[in-house]
Amino acid sequence: MRISVQEAAFDLGAEAQAFASGHTDMGAIVTFTGVVRDLLGDSLDRMVIEHYPGMTEKALTKIATEAQARWHLGDVLVIHRYGDLRPGEMIMMVATAAPHRKDAFEAAEYLMDYLKSRAPFWKQEFTADGAEWVAAKDADEDALDRW
Template identity: 80%
Template sequence: MRVLVQEAPFDFGAEANTFATGHKDMGAIVTFTGVVRDLAQGDLDRMVIEHYPGMTEKALENIANDAQERWSLGDVLVIHRYGDMVPGDMIMMVATASTHRKDAFEAAEFLMDYLKSRAPFWKQEFTRDGVDWVAAKDADEAALKRW
């Protein structure tokens, strides 16, 4: 298991390749990457993500450990960025490895749902009209109920 919280961009292809290499006993590798998307009005200048060092890493490790306890996983990778980002930038990446695809897909989805709703990150959107904190969405909270 590897959990990284970093300001620097990551290379999705390199991370996915490194993760998949050496898992000869795994039949499934699932990856997901979250990307900063523009607002419906098309006016997102940038997003700033803040976190508390130490606390954030521990929370992400706990979520990853939860996934490993619930599903038969050979490995887990979680990368989450903080700092200034613009539309199109990659925010986060999740990768899971399992002998069977069902466990790998379900664990990846679980990680994504929990990272979206429970990871201690705070997001601000900067637009031409000002700055707004990103509020939790009911749909994200509802997604947790299935786990």
């Protein structure tokens, strides 16, 4: 398991290849990458993501450990960025390895739902009109409730 909370951009291809290599006993590798999107139509200048170092890594490690206990996984990777991010930049990556695809897909989805709704990150969007904190969405909570 690897958890990384980092300011620097990551190389998706290199991370996916490194994660997949050496898992000869795993039949499924699932990856997901979250990207900053401009829902406002070309008016989002940037998103700033904040976190508490130490607390955030501990929370992500806990949820990844829970995923490993719940599904038959060989490995888990979670990368989440913080700092100033522009539309089109990658925010996060989740990867899971399992002997069978069902476990890999479900565990990845569980991790993504947790990251979206409960992970200790705070997001602020900056537009020409000013800054606004991103509020939690009921749909994100509903997605996590199914687990």
